Amino acid sequence: MTDAMTPYLGYELAWFVATLIGCLLIxxxxxxxxxxxxxAERKLWAAFALRRGPNVVGPLGLLQSFADGLKVFLQETIVPAAANRTLFLIAPIITFTVALIAWAVIPFGPSMVLANVNVGLLYILAASSLGVYGVILAGWASNSKYPFYSAIRAAAQMVSYEVSIGFVLISVVLWAGSFNMQDIVLAQKGTILGVISFNALNPLLLPMSVVFLISAMAETSRTPFDLTEAESELVAGYQTEYSSMAFALYWLGEYANVILMCALNSVLFWGGWLPPVDWAPLYAVPGILWLFAKMLVVFFIFAWVKATVPRYRYDQLMRLGWKIFLPLSLLWVFLVSGWLMLTRFHGA
Structure with a gap:
C-alpha cells in the first residue's frame, strides 16, 4: 500500500497514510x-441456563450490545470530589488502548499483519503488562478504600499469571526458534505426523497449551478468576466509582483482551491462519477464516467456563499460579530445551 501511494504522496506521507489505514482496518x-x-456470550450463557437471552432489540437481539452502549454513552460521567480527576479519567483510556495496540503484530494471513516485527511475541508481552497500570490508577485515583483494595488484588493476580505465561511462551519460542508471530505459525505446518498443523497436539506443548488457556482466563479476570470484580465482596471492584463511558471502557477493554487471548491461543497452539490439515485444497480457504474459526472455538471455551465453573477463593487463585503453574511451566522450559538439544541440535 505504501509503494502504491508513494508516487503521489511521497514516501513519508504514504507510509503514514498506509499505517493509519492498517490501524483502522484492525x-x-x-x-x-x-x-x-x-x-454471543450472553446467548451462550442463556443456552446453558435454558433461557432465551437477548432477543428483543433488532433481529434475534443482535442490536442489544449497541443499545446498551448508547444507554451508557448518554449517562452522566460522575467524578468523585476527592478523586484525582486527571488520573481518574486517564485510567480507563489506558486499559482500552492497551487492549488494542497488541493487535499490531497478530498475523491474520500469510502477509496480513500490520507490523511483522522479529520480536512480535515480546511486543505482546510488553503491551499486555501495561494493562496493570490502568487498574492500579483506577483504584488509587478514586481515593476510596474499596476500589484501592481491589486494584491491589487485581495487580497481584495479573502479575502472578504473567510470570507463568512468560515461561509458557518461552517453550513455544524454543520450539519455533523465533519470536516472530508469522514464524511461530509457519513452524506448526504439518508438524504432527507430517499432516496436522497444531502445536497443541504436540506432546511436549499440549500441557503448556492448557496452562496458557487457564492463565489467560486469570490474566483477563474471567470467571472463575473474576476476583477483582467480586460483587459480593468489593461492590464492583476497582470500577466502583466509575460511570458512563469511563465504566464502559473497562468492559470494552476486558472483552478486547479476551478476544486477543483467543487469537493468541489460536496463533501459538492451533496453527493460526493455517488450515488444520496440511492439504493443498484447504489452502484455497483464506487464512483469516481459519484463524477466525479457531478463535470462535476458544471463545466458546471461555464462555462455557464462565457459565459453569464457580469462583475461586483468592488463596486458591494464588496457589494455582505460584505453586502449580509457575513450577510446571519452568520445568517444561527445561524439558523442551533438553529435547531440542538431543534431537534438533544434536551435534550442531
Missing part, C-alpha cells in the same frame, strides 16, 4: 467484534 473490526462477543 481497530474498527476489533471494536465491532467486542460488541458481537458480548452478544
Amino acid at each position: 481497530a474498527l473490526p476489533v471494536m465491532l467484534a467486542v460488541a458481537m462477543a458480548i452478544y
